[in-house]
Amino acid sequence: MYQPVFGMQAPPTFNSFPGYEGLLPGVSGGFHPPPPSQPFPTPVPMVQQDWSIPKLSEESVREAFISFASSQCCYSSGPARDGMITGIEQFNTYRYRLETFTESRKTEWTTKPYEGQTVNPFAQPPPGPWEMPVMAPVMFKDNRQELEIPNSQSVKSCDTCSATGRSRCAKCTGTGSITCFTCSGRGVGSAQDRCAPCSGTGRRMCSNCSGQGTKECTKCKGKRQLLSYIKLTVEWKNNVEDFVVEQSSGLNVTKLGEVSGKPLFKDTQPMVYPLTGFPHPGLVEAANKMVLKHRNNFSQTGRILQQQQSVELIPITKVAYQWKGKHYFYFVYGTESKVNAEDYPAKCCCVIL
Ligand SMILES: [Zn+2]
Ligand SMILES: [Zn+2]
Ligand SMILES: [Zn+2]
Numbered sequence: 001m002y003q004p005v006f007g008m009q010a011p012p013t014f015n016s017f018p019g020y021e022g023l024l025p026g027v028s029g030g031f032h033p034p035p036p037s038q039p040f041p042t043p044v045p046m047v048q049q050d051w052s053i054p055k056l057s058e059e060s061v062r063e064a065f066i067s068f069a070s071s072q073c074c075y076s077s078g079p080a081r082d083g084m085i086t087g088i089e090q091f092n093t094y095r096y097r098l099e100t101f102t103e104s105r106k107t108e109w110t111t112k113p114y115e116g117q118t119v120n121p122f123a124q125p126p127p128g129p130w131e132m133p134v135m136a137p138v139m140f141k142d143n144r145q146e147l148e149i150p151n152s153q154s155v156k157s158c159d160t161c162s163a164t165g166r167s168r169c170a171k172c173t174g175t176g177s178i179t180c181f182t183c184s185g186r187g188v189g190s191a192q193d194r195c196a197p198c199s200g201t202g203r204r205m206c207s208n209c210s211g212q213g214t215k216e217c218t219k220c221k222g223k224r225q226l227l228s229y230i231k232l233t234v235e236w237k238n239n240v241e242d243f244v245v246e247q248s249s250g251l252n253v254t255k256l257g258e259v260s261g262k263p264l265f266k267d268t269q270p271m272v273y274p275l276t277g278f279p280h281p282g283l284v285e286a287a288n289k290m291v292l293k294h295r296n297n298f299s300q301t302g303r304i305l306q307q308q309q310s311v312e313l314i315p316i317t318k319v320a321y322q323w324k325g326k327h328y329f330y331f332v333y334g335t336e337s338k339v340n341a342e343d344y345p346a347k348c349c350c351v352i353l
Contacts (some may be wrong), residue, residue, distance in 0.1 A: 017152065019128035023107060032105050034303040036350040043273040046265055053092055053262060053315045056332060058085055061319045063333045068339035076346035079323040086327075091249035094280055095261055096287045096313045098272070100239045100294040101140050104302030105129045107149065107230050114155050114225035121154040129232055137236045139306050145234045152230035161217035165224045169215050172206035180204050224280040236305075239298060243286040249318045251331045251340060259334020261312030269348060271295065272307040283311070296323040 017023075062085065069080035107129055126149045137143055152353075157163035168174040180183040180198035187195050187202040196199040205211040216222040244253050265278070274288040287309065298304050316333045323345050330341035 006253060017126050017230075020107060020126070023109060025320070031301070032107065033300070034103075034105070034130055041271040041273040043276050044267045045227075046275070046277040048084075051264055051313055053090070053313060054319045055090055056088065056337075058088065061085070061088060061317060061325065061332050062336040065319070065330060068341065070350070072344075072347075074347075075344060076194050079321075079328070079345050083115075083321040083323040084135075085319060085321045087318075089318045089320075091247045091251070091316040091318060093314050093316060094245045094264075094283050095245040095256065095314055096243045096275075096283055096290070097310050097312070098241050098287070098290050098294060098339075099140055099308040100298050100304055101137075101306045101308075102237050102239060102298045102302040103137065103305055104235050104237070105132075106127070106233045106235070108233075109228065110133040110231045111156075111219070111226040111228050113219075113221040113223040114227045115223070117227070119153045119155055119227070120151070122205040124151050126151040126230065132232055132234075134234050137305070138253055140238045140308065140322060141236070143236045147232045147234070149230040149232055154228050155225050156228050158220035158224055158226050160219040163224045165217055165220065165222040166214040167217045169206060169209035169213055171208040172213060175282075176206055176209065177203040178206050178212040197199070208216070224336070235302075237302075238350060239294065241294070243283065243290060243291055245280060245283050247316060249299075249316050249331065251316055251318075251333060255331075255338075255340055256314055256316075256333065259314065259336050259338050261314035261335060263310060263312055264309070265311040270306060271304060272309045275309070275311075278311065 062080070065080040065083075066077055069077040071076045076166045129149075132147060132149065134145055134147065161167045169176075172178050180187075180202050181196060181204075182197045183189060183195035184201060185202040187198065187200040195202070198204050206213075209215050217224075220226055228275060230295075242257070244256055246253070265275075267273075272291060273285050274291045278284050278287075291307075291309070294307070295304070314334060318329055318331055320327065320329045322328070326345065328341075328343050328345060330339055330344070332339055
């Protein structure tokens with residue numbers, strides 16, 4: 001039954017808070033650009049070092065190949081064990097990686113069941129989205145936090161249940177009973193006798209509402225009132241982008257995403273300065289473009305907290321071998337010595353491609 005609720009405060013008008021103008025209920029996510037506060041990046045000189053990787057020996061490429069073959073479902077290890085290696089060639093390549101760690105803040109009007117807490121709407125203007133203190137994030141790790149903006153709260157009656165705390169059961173449409181599924185509501189059993197489960201009434205008690213016809217309102221959890229407030233969602237995201245220098249080994253470049261390389265350079269700053277002094281002009285050009293792109297894109301949608309750039313040398317070795325008079329090849333790549341052998345000669349039929 002409907003009961004009037006007393007002591008309710010008028011909700012604040014939706015666009016009355018400074019910094020939250022135009023934030024409408026039911027419209028998802030007011031996004032807030034951060035105030036400008038980008039520190040000026042400083043260049044980090046690249047130290048010359050030994051950038052070569054020793055060529056893999058015949059034993060080590062064979063060892064990697066044998067462990068690859070034995071890890072595959074029903075590959076015969078014969079070719080890996082006994083194939084005759086005829087050539088070992090290096091196609092090492094560079095990978096530039098830029099990580100931009102950002103924080104963005106979104107607000108929206110929302111409600112939750114009112115638990116009786118003290119609420120003073122309009123007592124003070126609520127703090128702006130970027131004035132809200134938030135937890136210190138772990139750098140370069142995705143995370144999110146939801147917060148209630150102080151002084152944005154007000155209490156209103158639940159519109160879903162008309163402040164009764166209960167809502168009509170959807171299963172029995174409020175009647176408390178449903179049609180008997182044994183007799184399809186006829187009240188008669190298969191032997192033309194009285195249907196036992198429903199005692200011949202043709203209806204059974206609704207189990208969803210225990211025959212009451214109503215259930216606790218899911219929106220206010222039976223509290224009859226809702227706390228209306230501005231929810232702030234803070235999102236931390238690590239945006240990672242790679243550039244890999246092209247190489248002619250024939251190994252698909254997407255394979256390199258699975259492995260790591262020998263670290264040559266790493267630079268972590270609030271904002272990185274484009275690479276200087278790296279001996280590969282194509283990589284430097286791509287890196288500089290990427291730094292500018294990240295700076296433009298990610299300072300529009302949030303605040304850049306940290307950036308990290310790195311250059312790795314990824315070892316790629318192409319091994320040619322003979323097996324039963326035919327020629328094949330495979331790749332050993334990454335510091336993990338991962339193997340790729342598309343034309344492996346002794347796969348059996350159950351191999352999942
Ligand atoms: Zn029945
Ligand atoms: Zn029901
Ligand atoms: Zn309700």
